[in-house]
Amino acid sequence: QSRFDLHGIAGSVLAIAGGVLAWHFAGDFTPMGSVFPRTIAAVMIASAVAYIAVSFLRPMRQPAQAVGSVWRRVALVAVMVAWSTLLEKVGFLSTSVACFAAILVIANYDRWTPRMAALYAFASALVVGGLYAIFRFVLQVPLPEGMFL
Numbered sequence: 210q211s212r213f214d215l216h217g218i219a220g221s222v223l224a225i226a227g228g229v230l231a232w233h234f235a236g237d238f239t240p241m242g243s244v245f246p247r248t249i250a251a252v253m254i255a256s257a258v259a260y261i262a263v264s265f266l267r268p269m270r271q272p273a274q275a276v277g278s279v280w281r282r283v284a285l286v287a288v289m290v291a292w293s294t295l296l297e298k299v300g301f302l303s304t305s306v307a308c309f310a311a312i313l314v315i316a317n318y319d320r321w322t323p324r325m326a327a328l329y330a331f332a333s334a335l336v337v338g339g340l341y342a343i344f345r346f347v348l349q350v351p352l353p354e355g356m357f358l
Contacts, residue, residue, distance in 0.1 A: 300355030
């Protein structure tokens, strides 16, 4: 039995609305200051429209009911609160590395192996380091430095 992903479509509609609002309010920024928010808004809107189109063109099969983990959900929220709280005090790079690693540990359902841990560490360094470099040097966004980086 196929059906449309109504929750995903509703989330996409909210993403489109958020993107439109972000685009609108970025008009109050300087021309250079509006580039980043408008770029993110455009990507968000385009991705949401694409998801809605795919949802209608290719309805999903009824998935088996997924069993969730309450402690993982609570831990994820706790890590995100810690990240936003410590960002100014500790610094963007240090806080992001620690919280990214914590989220990887929380989200991993598989058994940890040395190879997987090394691969995750390498991928984490690429993602966090890449985002830091893009924000800091390309977009020239002032990032909190805190006690560390």
